[in-house]
Amino acid sequence: MTRQEIPVGVLFSSVGPYAEIGREAREGARAAIDEINASGDFGFRFTCVEADPQGEADRYAVLAERLMREEGCRHIIGCQTSWSRKEVLPVLERHQGVLWYTAPYEGFESHDRVLYTGACPNQNVVPLFQYAVPAFGNRAYLLGSNYIWGWEVNRIARELLGADGGCVLGERYIPIGDEQVAHLIEEIREKRPDFILNNLIGTSSYAFLRAYRALGREDPFFLPSRCPVISCNLTEAELPVLGAAAEGVISTSTYFETLDTADNRAFLARMRLLRGADAQISAMFTGPYLAAWLLARAIAETGKADPQGIIARLPDRPRPTPLGPVVIDRQTQHAHLTPHIGVVEGAASVRDRARFRLVGTRPAPLAPDPYLVDYDPHAGFARAPSGAASLDRETGPQLRLVT
Amino acid sequence: MAAAFRTPSFRGWKAVVLHRPHTDRDNICRQLERLGIEVECVWPDLRKEHSEANVVVFDADMAHEGQFPWKPDIQPMPMIALMGTEAPGRVEWAIRRGAGAHLNKPIGSSGVYGALVVAQRSFEARFAYENKIADLEQRLARRPQVVEAILTLMLQRNCDAHTAYRGLRDLAMAGRISIEDAADELNARPGGADDDRRKA
Numbered sequence: 001m002t003r004q005e006i007p008v009g010v011l012f013s014s015v016g017p018y019a020e021i022g023r024e025a026r027e028g029a030r031a032a033i034d035e036i037n038a039s040g041d042f043g044f045r046f047t048c049v050e051a052d053p054q055g056e057a058d059r060y061a062v063l064a065e066r067l068m069r070e071e072g073c074r075h076i077i078g079c080q081t082s083w084s085r086k087e088v089l090p091v092l093e094r095h096q097g098v099l100w101y102t103a104p105y106e107g108f109e110s111h112d113r114v115l116y117t118g119a120c121p122n123q124n125v126v127p128l129f130q131y132a133v134p135a136f137g138n139r140a141y142l143l144g145s146n147y148i149w150g151w152e153v154n155r156i157a158r159e160l161l162g163a164d165g166g167c168v169l170g171e172r173y174i175p176i177g178d179e180q181v182a183h184l185i186e187e188i189r190e191k192r193p194d195f196i197l198n199n200l201i202g203t204s205s206y207a208f209l210r211a212y213r214a215l216g217r218e219d220p221f222f223l224p225s226r227c228p229v230i231s232c233n234l235t236e237a238e239l240p241v242l243g244a245a246a247e248g249v250i251s252t253s254t255y256f257e258t259l260d261t262a263d264n265r266a267f268l269a270r271m272r273l274l275r276g277a278d279a280q281i282s283a284m285f286t287g288p289y290l291a292a293w294l295l296a297r298a299i300a301e302t303g304k305a306d307p308q309g310i311i312a313r314l315p316d317r318p319r320p321t322p323l324g325p326v327v328i329d330r331q332t333q334h335a336h337l338t339p340h341i342g343v344v345e346g347a348a349s350v351r352d353r354a355r356f357r358l359v360g361t362r363p364a365p366l367a368p369d370p371y372l373v374d375y376d377p378h379a380g381f382a383r384a385p386s387g388a389a390s391l392d393r394e395t396g397p398q399l400r401l402v403t
Numbered sequence: 404m405a406a407a408f409r410t411p412s413f414r415g416w417k418a419v420v421l422h423r424p425h426t427d428r429d430n431i432c433r434q435l436e437r438l439g440i441e442v443e444c445v446w447p448d449l450r451k452e453h454s455e456a457n458v459v460v461f462d463a464d465m466a467h468e469g470q471f472p473w474k475p476d477i478q479p480m481p482m483i484a485l486m487g488t489e490a491p492g493r494v495e496w497a498i499r500r501g502a503g504a505h506l507n508k509p510i511g512s513s514g515v516y517g518a519l520v521v522a523q524r525s526f527e528a529r530f531a532y533e534n535k536i537a538d539l540e541q542r543l544a545r546r547p548q549v550v551e552a553i554l555t556l557m558l559q560r561n562c563d564a565h566t567a568y569r570g571l572r573d574l575a576m577a578g579r580i581s582i583e584d585a586a587d588e589l590n591a592r593p594g595g596a597d598d599d600r601r602k603a
Contacts, residue, residue, distance in 0.1 A: 093511065110437050112512035159408055332437055371516060373414050373439035 004044040006305045008033065008295065009051065009067035010288070011078025011088075016055015017177035018202035021080055021284040024237040025102070026050065028285035029077050031274060032292035035322070042300055046292070049073055053084065055177075055202075060084040061091050068095040074307050075100065077291045080284070081201070082106060082148045089113065098307040100295065102287030104233055104253070106152035107370040112311070116334040117291050117326070118283075119254050122369040124232040125153050126377075127339040128252040129160045131360045132230050134383040137194030138166025143184060143208065144199035146173040153199050153232060156377070163378040169193045174200070179207035185215050192221060196229045198249075205231075206238070209245040224248020224343075235282035239347060239354040246354060247347040254337040255283040255323070256356040263324045270322075278353075286323060293321040294328070327365070334368030411520045414439035416457040421445050421466055427485060427510040431460055434515035448472075454479040458519065463497040463505070464488050475499050481526035483518045485510065503529070545583040552586035 010029045013022035033046045049071045053059035060079060067073040068091060076092075077100040079085040085101055092099055092113035099114045107120040138161050144150020150173055158168050169191040172184055181204070188196060200208050212229060216222040224247065234251040257268065257280065271281050297319040298310045311333070318325030327336045342356025369375055418435050422428040423446045432442045445453065451472045453459065463484040473479060484502035486494065487509075497505065503525035504518040549571070556567035575585035 089513075108516060109513065110434075155408065156410070159410055162408075331433075371412075371438055372410055373412060373437075377410060 003042075005047050006044050006299065007047045007049045007071055007073045008292065009049050009064070009071065009073035009076035009078065011051050011053065011060065011063060011067065011076050012080065012288075013053050013055040015052070016202075017204070018055060018080060020202070020241055021103075021235070021237050021282075022055070024235075024282055024284040025078075025080060025288045027275070028287065028289035029292050031271065031285075032289040032296075035270075036292060036296045042296055044299060044305075046296070051078075057081070057083045057087055061087040064088045064091040064099075065095075068092075068097050074098065074305050075295055077102065077288045077295070079103070082109075085114070086148075096307060098311065100288075100291035102291050103284075106149055106156070107372065108152065110332045110334070110370055112333070113307070114333065115291075115294075115311075115328060116332075116368070116370070117294065117328070117337075118287055118335075119232075119252075119337050119339060120334055120368050120370040121153070121156050121372055122375050123254065123337045123339045123366050124252050125156050126160070126372075126375060127360070127362075127366075128230055128232055128250075128341065129157065130381055131252075131341045132195055132228075132250065133161070133164055133166070133381045136228065138164045138381075139169055139194045140166065141169050141188055141191060141193040141196045142171040142199070143196060144171075144173050145176045145201045145204055147176065149201070149233075150199035154197065156372075157197050159377045164380055174204055176201060176204065178204050181208045181211050184208060185211045188212070188222070189215060189219070193227060195227060198229050198231045199233070201233065205234070206242055206245070209242055209249065213245045213247070224250075228343075234344075235284050236280035236354075236356065237282040237284040239280055239344065242347065243354075244348040246344045249344045250341065250359070251344070251356065252339050252341050253283045253356075254339055255286045256340055256342045256358060257281050258342065258356055258358055259340065261324070263322065267322050290321050290323060290326060294319055294326060297321070329368050332368050332370055334370055336365040336367050338362050338365045411523065412439075413457075413519055416440045417455070418442045418458045418460060419445055419449065419453045419456040421449055421459060421461040421470065422485065423447075423462070423465065427462075427508055430510040430512065431485070431506075431515065434510075434512065435460075438516060438519070456480055458483065458522065460485065461497075461500070461502075463493055463502070464508075468496075468500075471500065475501070478526070478529075481519075481522035483515075483522050542581065542583050545586070548590055549582060549586045552589045555589065 010026055012025040013019060014026060030048055033048045036042060037045045049067055051063035051067055053063050064076060067076055075098050079088060079101055080103040082105050088099055089111055097113065100117060101114050102117045104119040104124045140161055142154040142157055144154050154171055161168060170187050198205060221227060229249045231249060231251040234249055235253055236257050239246050268281060272279060299305050302309045302313050314328050314330045318327045329336060340358055341360035342358050344354055345357045346352035347354035418440045420428060420431055420442060428444060435442045448470050449472055454473055458481050460483045464487045478501035481503050482501045484497035484505040486505050486507055504522035506514045506518050552571055553564055553567045556570050557564060571582060571585055575582045578585060
């Protein structure tokens with residue numbers, strides 16, 4: 001008996017300003033679909049139906065429409081910016097489809113037609129600040145690409161800093177794809193913040209990190225040990241293109257290649273067979289990879305690919321995936337996730353491979369809180385008794401230091 | 404410096420939804436509950452104790468005056484109207500009933516957070532304006548006393564109106580009271596402003 005073919009839309013940009021992460025995402029979805037089809041565990045096969053908006057926000061809705069209307073996709077794994085996600089929402093409503101949104105984002109959304117498996121603010125910027133403020137200080141410089149991700153993450157950052165008695169020494173935005181960063185560097189040189197929160201994306205972010213590394217060579221105040229760049233979205237996917245410019249950047253993610261778990265070791269071994277020993281695996285890859293697995297498990301459990309049934313029957317218990325069990329919260333349709341903090345090391349070395357050294361994590365996944373309903377930004381940050389140099393997190397209930 | 408921005412949070416709020424059983428009502432409730440709000444659905448009539456709710460969401464299509472136990476000029480909390488028809492009479496009624504924000508039907512899975520923020524902000528703004536207007540009206544009503552005090556000062560100090568007004572303002576500032584209160588105080592003294600000087 002031939003197995004039922006279920007078309008799954010894969011909607012990522014392989015060219016354009018954030019092509020590096022788009023290609024990783026597409027690879028992640030492909031890898032999972034191949035594994036699912038080869039596993040023999042399911043009574044159906046996925047057909048991967050790809051569409052490439054090439055980084056143009058307006059093309060996402062057009063292509064989503066095509067995937068749903070012409071290709072019969074009820075599920076789309078895709079979008080990596082909030083701008084593109086919001087473009088796709090009306091299409092999902094029209095066709096009663098589901099978007100599996102796997103990128104970290106700024107929260108304040110809980111759309112019925114979206115399953116959110118990327119980190120929302122209590123799982124990204126909040127834990128990042130719980131690490132960075134006690135370690136480096138509370139006078140920050142905020143940067144972003146000029147759209148909702150940067151605006152909202154920086155707004156939450158401003159609130160967190162204000163509540164801690166800190167301040168924002170500058171807040172600047174540049175258009176997506178803009179690589180003119182000299183004025184940002186000049187302002188940072190003048191303001192001398194404790195750290196820089198970088199919400200630039202893609203090529204703008206690369207241009208900034210390169211220029212900032214050059215600034216650090218001129219003035220040691222701006223070396224990562226004294227005034228680091230911190231980020232909610234830098235992953236391994238962008239380390240090769242960044243080279244030495246990534247050294248010392250601190251990022252939060254719900255997946256790092258360096259996670260030392262049996263599941264991750266087995267996963268990496270498989271992925272290296274598939275993609276070569278040098279391939280960097282990142283959250284941009286694992287997000288869509290896990291989404292495809294979660295979709296397969298959901299169809300297997302409910303017996304149908306019908307989005308309504310899958311949403312209505314989101315289970316309270318975790319669904320197994322190759323990277324461990326994942327729960328999607330029924331009320332908010334966001335995943336429970338474990339935020340980790342990593343610092344890039346080895347990027348400046350010709351021999352070593354750049355990687356994230358884990359400096360903070362949590363013992364268990366964190367329930368999603370997309371509207372920050374259960375989080376009080378004014379609760380302040382727990383500080384180590386011995387001052388800023390120590391990263392001892394024993395006093396803080398939120399993060400555990402990884403040694 | 405502007406006050407630090409605080410993410411609006413509705414955790415712990417109580418909402419009353421005045422709507423008959425319907426998917427629009429279910430969708431509203433689901434969105435409110437996601438925000439940590441306790442929801443009570445009511446139809447057809449609100450009760451007096453519902454004036455204690457933090458927000459009332461009402462159906463602007465089918466609800467009517469008789470369902471509200473408080474008068475339209477009393478607006479005890481922020482309100483959000485759910486509008487299907489945009490007939491001007493209904494929109495007008497929703498506004499008169501106190502809606503500070505609205506959502507268009509059919510109600511989907513978004514919009515409530517933004518509507519809550521708008522409704523709360525416009526409610527607070529209206530409350531602040533009303534207080535300010537009441538204060539200004541009260542001060543306006545006391546204009547004759549201010550004129551009387553200025554005339555007294557002009558006579559006693561043999562000065563022009565501008566100088567007399569400045570003198571009254573100085574008295575108000577020294578006593579950290581309003582011009583109107585200073586005028587009342589001055590008018591109440593048997594000898595007017597000179598009475599003060601004699602005592603000093």
